[in-house]
Amino acid sequence: MKNLILLSLVLVLLSCENTQKATATFGSYPDVRVKSAMKNVMWKGELAGKINLDTITDKKGLYGIGPVSFLRGEILVKNGECFVSKVATDSTMTVEKNCDVSAPFFVYANVTEWQEEPLPATVKSIADLEEYVNEKTQNYKRPFAFKLAGKINSALIHIQNLPLGTNVSSPKEAHSGQVKYELGVEEVEIIGFFSTEHQGIFTHYDTYLHLHLITKDEQKMGHLDAVELGEMRLFLPK
16 A cells, blocks of 8 residues: 555656646747846946856857946847947947957847747837737746847937946946937837846846847947837747
């Protein structure tokens, strides 16, 4: 009788394991990787680099976003290309391709296959986008990277530009050097990361999204604060 109970327990455990494996492979694609956390920067003042992009050896289909170390710029990686934006003046910025850069926190993933669809015309704002993506991906493996490509009617982006030597112990202090830029009608690409469980890690506490925008001419790039979306296409990982 004792042996029968033990056998039954083993079978149950094996069944659970197989179920978990089946669930894990549903819509499978490489896991999103995270280095450090936004909250460590905002509340603990951990501004120094925790990851250098040159150390990410697999650049194939690499997408990633985060700030430059010491909050002195913004980083966007799209399809293996690294873009770094920095404040030049209150109305201008510099954008260069450079993987020799570090970040105090960073989120990234390798995605080589996408499923593409038109974004509904009713999706106009970041809030609309968050609601739509959340509803559409209830059966997706989360978190995940995604992207948008097409036209915006307007947008507001920012670049971190914290004065050197600034001590940070709150989000207000972390954002004290932030410079905002208004964009008009532009062809853009938006790289995003979605998660319902990483607020304070790679998204702010009031959203499930972290988004960086780059213009088609690659002359403007930054963290996306607000947008009026035009005709766009949504790309979700297969």
